[in-house]
Amino acid sequence: MTSPARSTPNDDRFTAETERFRRELLAHCYRMVGSAHDAEDLVQETYLRAWRSFSGFEGRASVRSWLYTIATNVCLTALAARPIRMLPSGLTGPYDGPDRAPECAGPDEVRWLEPLPDAWIAPAADDPAAVVIARESLRLALVAGLQHLPARQRAILILREVLAFSAAETAAVLDTTVAAVKSGLQRARSRLDEVTELDELIEPTDERARALLDGYIAAFERSDAGLLEKVLRSDATLEATPFLDWQSGRAMCIHVLGAYVLGAPGDWRMIATTANGQPAAVVYRRSVDGTLRADGAVVLAATATGVSRVVKFQDPALVALFGFPDVLAS
Incomplete structure (x- = not known):
């Protein structure tokens, strides 16, 4: 009979020094690729590569910078073989x-x-500034706009303006020059301004945001x-x-809906x-047999004057992503 595998001191040290960065790396990979599922896989690949090379890590950079270097290049490799992820508004006009x-x-x-569930990447509750920064850098419109940038420009903008890496640190991550980083950042900013309109959103914890979400849910559940x-809003x-x-x-919007x-009252939950x-909801739809089955998720852009944007993701698998069951009791 063989004894169970035990962690080695090196394994324990690796976990102690790297695990605390997992959530922020997940957010980073999501900004890069626009998919929660893909981001999760890419973080796993990042940690696998990091573990394999940990014994050779010499500490010339911080562990955090080292992990971001691995994660960014894992994302760039993945993006080279995949078309970008889009929203309908990124394809054509209304x-x-x-x-x-x-x-x-x-x-x-x-x-x-x-979409990315907030629970996946929530910073510590005792750091309200970090909570706000994390939310703002993951707004749906911003992530959608990032996907329009060439992958390396996207990485430069995220590293410099979201993660506050210096130009020299960013150049080291991407194995390029400081001049190339500065040029890439300028082009990325210009392109992002062309494809992105960012509303002044209120925090999802704001009572006004919750009231808007409650009203949207009630409208569907009551038809x-x-x-x-x-x-x-009038311009929603x-x-x-x-x-x-x-x-x-x-x-x-109201006409199409x-x-x-x-449908009829009770068709949706x-x-x-x-x-x-942002305020969001997981969505269930009543099937012909009367069962409420997973349908997807909806994310609202809540402003002080109403909801400016509704994005519905019709994908039943997203409900489980948020930690809810596939079937809901009536």
């Missing part, structure tokens, strides 16, 4: 054609951006378009993966949560 149900993309036509009118946008069409303006989505530093 739909303004004849009235019809939104058009769905083919199964292999687009790789869609995914009440009138409630949606109270929640959405609505988009949902895997649909190519998206809507701009409260009237158009009322005509093709809301939602449970409040947070994702990407």
